[in-house]
Amino acid sequence: MSLAQAELEPHAANPTDLPLAARWRIFAYLAALIAILGLGDPNEGLLNLPVSFLLKNKLQLQAHEMANFRLVSALPLYFAAVFGFIRDSWHPFGMRDRGFMILFSLIGCVLDLIFAFTPVSTFSLLAAILTLTTAFLFVSSAQNGLSSTIGQQHVMSGRVSAVWSIFGMVPVVTTFVLGGKFSDLLEGSDPELAARVMFLAGAAMTGLVLIYALWRPAVVYDNVHHEDPDVHRPRADLIRLAKHWPIYPALAIWLLWNFNPGASTPLQYHLQNQLHGSDGDWGVWNAIYWGSYIPTFILYGLLCRRVALKKLLLWSTVFAVPQFAPLLFVHSVSGAMIAAVSIGLMGGMANAAYLDLLIRSCPPGLQGTVLMMSTALYYVATRFGDVWGTSLYENYGGFEICVVMTIVVYAAILPILWLIPKDLTATADGEVAAAKTSSDKTALSMTFRKS
Template identity: 55%
Template structure:
């Protein structure tokens, strides 16, 4: 083992982030990227599984829009509590392996649950139970990835670049999963519901088995460059988290960005019922929209090393506020697919900047808790935004009211930026924020 990693690994406390050589950074990017790809495909609430399940509920179990929104609201209960899984990650190290231990134990558990439910007769209740239990187990793995990535970003003054890697590698498999998920729904349209769920869950088991195997890999350039920040006093750590002011404006901005009332179920029903989009077309729209974030994610990765985060936050938000407005002028499926491109491009810098801000805002030793708290907020606010948007869609004459509501919510991010501590966003990536 090379000696270049030893001094960092032996330290328990660092007063400032330590820059890494380019070889170490590249290894980190590859390791985190591969992990993100596996988790994006294996997530029970992700595109590969979630979209076909949505169509099973809609097309095979004949649920209405509000019924589907309520199913998604209930099945996401573990996601509302994501911060608990993050706190477990920050406080407990299975087999002394820290993040790799969580990946090993709960990767295998999630694979086993997929196998179990693959051979269980499908009803509304069993599908709901499967989604809840799979998500619960999966979140232990996700908390390890969240905590590991944010810790590396903080400890080595590379929060912007970690945000870029996170978003790019999280989006690309997400795009593929959305395309495959929509296509699978069409392929399985003539199959029984039991056959469809069995095929989906066996695929999920295979992917999570790969995650379990991945946990055995320990590249030294990644793990020997991380010093221990394990939380050991739960009550004191919770108090420390509650007193840490920087997380509040960062999480409020994240809340506003992900509220988007009407961007899920109402948009799906608008495209399919009003514009007559197929299941595949709905998957394609989501895939194009997600893929179109990637160029501006990469732009952020370039700019963050040259421009203070404050500037990127402001300009990214200004670009993102009118993101949904193109949908007001669309009257065909082809037009919607084209409009998804500029809509995605408009959101990339903002998304990456907001994640960078959250990573910078984490209190030491509680990165997993903070990042999983952001996941909780994302899911809670997105699900309730979906319910609100569905009610607006059902009672106020269609999708236009949803676009108006989303735009107004996004506009509230600008004044919220004034609450962010100035020192935290005054530096470019690679420089340590002033204390």
């Protein structure tokens, strides 16, 4: 192979285990970044619940109209892999991931300020979510790529997954509590005022992302070894990605895990219309549900260094299949709140294990693309699952059929586990020698070059 050809190939970094102090400082940096981004996310952050309540309570959308709004407003998210591929190929200001965070958080902040003073309507809310999501996806692709690269290169994908899961859940819980209470507080207020406060809060959060991105801790960025070739060839990268088998079972599992036809619109309308809960109750239910994931995320962070990923995947999936079954046996808001605890606990280990698998499955230099593909699949699964679930809820027997179909979908994950390459999941977190051997084998199997 000529020197010119070698410069066009990705350079996989040798896995290394960092000192404990360095690892903890990296985890702390990623934790804060993930939490801040979670609050600023236009689809899952501070804007999420207030927008849904504006649509439901102020603009009087029906259940199927709400599901359709969510489906259309997520349009940029279905193409999230494109943003990840841009992240892997372009480096704004020569700053790589920090360049994306600085540039597009600034754009997002300006957009929030514009929509804060735009008359509120279904169309204006749709335009806001579409444009804010587009800007946010560039920021998210940087965080996804940075986190997964660090996890791969320093054989701590399981611990990065645990940190990512825990601190990604903190803003989810926070926004559901604050969003529900905020909606109750503004129930009798002018929708224009509610929208203005909502978007100003969004501007504050994206501004915080901008300030955080200006900081460059050496322990983080000096420990990221760039694997991309000296000259980017998009077509060759796409071929390399397509030939990389490990991503297929990992992404298929992620798709099924997030295809939950009962967890969004049907559950919201069931809780509020059939069980007579308030907006605040819906927010609290989600806060309890998502918050109950956190103990099992912590448990995963402890177990991943002692147990091979293969075993963690199998047993966490078995435990997660009947996750939503407790909702079949509750008939009151208080019963639903109690059920939310067990539902969250049953799903945490599986969620962390699937994210761990995604990080391990990335080919060198394309971590942003693969993780943003998982983001796209998440929203395709949740939005289309929500539309299907809403149809089941309205036309085929109410909320119970949604729960049953969720269990069936989760059970379909089990046979896919056997399609995962064995060397990818044979090691526990931090096993440097084994991880390096696996990485070398994967690199050989996926390369398209001819020496």
